[in-house]
Amino acid sequence: MNHFISIKLINYRVTSMKVFIKYLSTIQSNFDLGNEMKSFNDKKQFKKALELFDKHMKNNIETYSSLVITQALKACTHIKDLQRGSDIHHLISSRIQHDFHILTSLIHFYMQCGDVRNAELLFNKTKKKTLSIYGAMMKGYIKNNIPMKAIDLFNKIENPDKVIIIFVFNACAALGTSEALDLTKKTLEKMSKSLYSNSYILSSVLDALMKCGDVKYAESVFNSSTNKDLSMYGAMMKGYIENNDPEKAIELFKQVKNPSEVVFNLFFNACATLGTSESLDLTKKTLEKMPKSFYSNSYILSSVLDALMKCGDIKHAESIFNSSTNKVFSMYGAMIKGYTKNNCPEKAINLFKQIENPSEVNLIVFFNACAQLRTQEALNLVKETLKKMPKSYYLNSRLLNALLDAYIKCGDSSNGEILFLKMNKSIENYGNLMSGFNKENNPEKTLDLFNKMKNDGIQANIIIYLCLIKALSRIGDYSLSISMIKQIPDSFLHDNQIKTALIDMWGKTGYVDKAKDIFEKNLQPDQAMYNSMIHCYGLNGKATEAIQLYHHMPKDIIDEITYVCTLNACSHSGLIDEARSIFQSIENKTESIYGAMIDCFSRGSFFEEAQKLIDQYEYSHPPAVSMYS
Numbered sequence: 001m002n003h004f005i006s007i008k009l010i011n012y013r014v015t016s017m018k019v020f021i022k023y024l025s026t027i028q029s030n031f032d033l034g035n036e037m038k039s040f041n042d043k044k045q046f047k048k049a050l051e052l053f054d055k056h057m058k059n060n061i062e063t064y065s066s067l068v069i070t071q072a073l074k075a076c077t078h079i080k081d082l083q084r085g086s087d088i089h090h091l092i093s094s095r096i097q098h099d100f101h102i103l104t105s106l107i108h109f110y111m112q113c114g115d116v117r118n119a120e121l122l123f124n125k126t127k128k129k130t131l132s133i134y135g136a137m138m139k140g141y142i143k144n145n146i147p148m149k150a151i152d153l154f155n156k157i158e159n160p161d162k163v164i165i166i167f168v169f170n171a172c173a174a175l176g177t178s179e180a181l182d183l184t185k186k187t188l189e190k191m192s193k194s195l196y197s198n199s200y201i202l203s204s205v206l207d208a209l210m211k212c213g214d215v216k217y218a219e220s221v222f223n224s225s226t227n228k229d230l231s232m233y234g235a236m237m238k239g240y241i242e243n244n245d246p247e248k249a250i251e252l253f254k255q256v257k258n259p260s261e262v263v264f265n266l267f268f269n270a271c272a273t274l275g276t277s278e279s280l281d282l283t284k285k286t287l288e289k290m291p292k293s294f295y296s297n298s299y300i301l302s303s304v305l306d307a308l309m310k311c312g313d314i315k316h317a318e319s320i321f322n323s324s325t326n327k328v329f330s331m332y333g334a335m336i337k338g339y340t341k342n343n344c345p346e347k348a349i350n351l352f353k354q355i356e357n358p359s360e361v362n363l364i365v366f367f368n369a370c371a372q373l374r375t376q377e378a379l380n381l382v383k384e385t386l387k388k389m390p391k392s393y394y395l396n397s398r399l400l401n402a403l404l405d406a407y408i409k410c411g412d413s414s415n416g417e418i419l420f421l422k423m424n425k426s427i428e429n430y431g432n433l434m435s436g437f438n439k440e441n442n443p444e445k446t447l448d449l450f451n452k453m454k455n456d457g458i459q460a461n462i463i464i465y466l467c468l469i470k471a472l473s474r475i476g477d478y479s480l481s482i483s484m485i486k487q488i489p490d491s492f493l494h495d496n497q498i499k500t501a502l503i504d505m506w507g508k509t510g511y512v513d514k515a516k517d518i519f520e521k522n523l524q525p526d527q528a529m530y531n532s533m534i535h536c537y538g539l540n541g542k543a544t545e546a547i548q549l550y551h552h553m554p555k556d557i558i559d560e561i562t563y564v565c566t567l568n569a570c571s572h573s574g575l576i577d578e579a580r581s582i583f584q585s586i587e588n589k590t591e592s593i594y595g596a597m598i599d600c601f602s603r604g605s606f607f608e609e610a611q612k613l614i615d616q617y618e619y620s621h622p623p624a625v626s627m628y629s
Helices: 002-042 046-055 066-078 082-091 093-098 100-112 116-125 131-143 147-154 162-175 178-190 193-197 199-211 215-224 230-242 246-253 261-274 277-289 292-296 298-310 314-323 329-341 345-352 360-373 376-388 391-395 397-409 413-422 427-439 443-455 462-475 478-485 496-508 512-521 527-539 543-552 560-573 576-585 591-603 607-618
Strands: none
Touching: 002 046, 002 066, 046 066, 066 082, 066 100, 082 093, 082 100, 093 100, 100 116, 100 131, 116 131, 131 147, 131 162, 147 162, 147 178, 162 178, 162 199, 178 199, 193 199, 199 215, 199 230, 215 230, 230 246, 230 261, 246 261, 246 277, 261 277, 261 298, 277 298, 292 298, 298 314, 298 329, 314 329, 329 345, 329 360, 345 360, 345 376, 360 376, 360 397, 376 397, 391 397, 397 413, 397 427, 413 427, 427 443, 427 462, 443 462, 462 478, 462 496, 496 512, 496 527, 512 527, 527 543, 527 560, 543 560, 543 576, 560 576, 560 591, 576 591, 591 607
């Protein structure tokens, strides 16, 4: 009997030992798997991490450690694989409420993949919310452009840690409102003094203050810090650029002993914003001193190209671009954008053709170049490019706006209208298409769009009203003009651009008295208003009034358009002597001014004088077609 019990006891101990060894083996296996997956994730080889996870899926997922699950979710997060992550969530759902590491990873996963609803469901079901869970939610809200919700969460936390405090400052920066500025200052006042030495927190504070527009407060915080690091310098430089003070960003850069790649990048951005000969010299000098290792940084090179182009040095930009062996999309984008800015749309288009799979940004600047070119060839290129463009790009509103602009500027408002009807409507879209219809002499469609915009509940801006007035000037219907002008709010009717457009409209429709009434009620007419009124008189055979107004106009605001409008008024009324006298008094005679005077002589049958003027102009200029038409 005792022998039997002894054997049974030995068997039990052996079995227990086997179970224990198996348990240890499972733990070790989990540990090895988790570490191997972590190694892949650290190297940004996220698909390999998931392949390894899938390979071991034959085992019971319930036995997997938190490390394995969180690493799998991390990989899903980085490659934005919402379906795979959701499947993992379903398989480990029973463990969530007992494992805060997995719960936090899941919330982070859903937020980073844009699934705010599922993240909120997990958060709301959690009874014991840790700071890491709050942090994942706040970070997610900021990522998904809902900073107000991040702030609402922050207000529920009794003792926030430094990570939570950084997130609230980030949320305030994203909001950029006066309320966010107040919260930033209050949080800073309540914050433990020990955290003032934390450069990450101070950088977030500076960013929030700058984004909310309080430059002086940011400067006060920055100057009082005894331990300034590169991230703080970066936050200040970025803030100065965003607040249209690039000179201060450049001055601050000069104080940095060993600038990082980020700080160099911001410096070149500041030079690009300034766009002066001085900033061009600084760009070149800094480029010479910059560590050679930074030349492989495509972000820095893109900023350098942008700075050189905005400062007008196309050749230097081309030299750097051509010598680069690793051209990325952002570099192509900087060059194409630069060519467009410097009125070289053909070069921009030729460079675009070299890109195999253009990004959305590349396409935007390409469409901008085509819009600048305004030719049938450019329009054909737009249409050819659209055939190859990925369908997903049609979700990019900025790209669609650029495409719409290209259609309109290249004279294809019919295709522009088709695109417009498929787009999310904005005030800019309406303005672009209305302008296109006006250019194609289709004012009725402009009025239709204006009425549609009102029905869509979109508030008109000054550009819309200017398009409306231009359309009315082409239609020339007095009663229609009166009824439509009544719809323009008084605040806009007081604007000089609107007044000038109305003077032009009434002049083109023959109602000079109404134009004169608008002009004379303005105590300080500007240059455009004077020119418009002189033109109005000229169109309606009132050259004497046009000449009188010309002589009454302040000399310092008279320009080429003034001279041309006055000479044209004389031409239409046959006042040759007056025109000759005005022409002789002009110091800098342009092609347009010569053309107006030649037209005046020709209309009055003074052909010899007209020919003399042509000869006089061509003595120092190439022949101009306008003088012979």
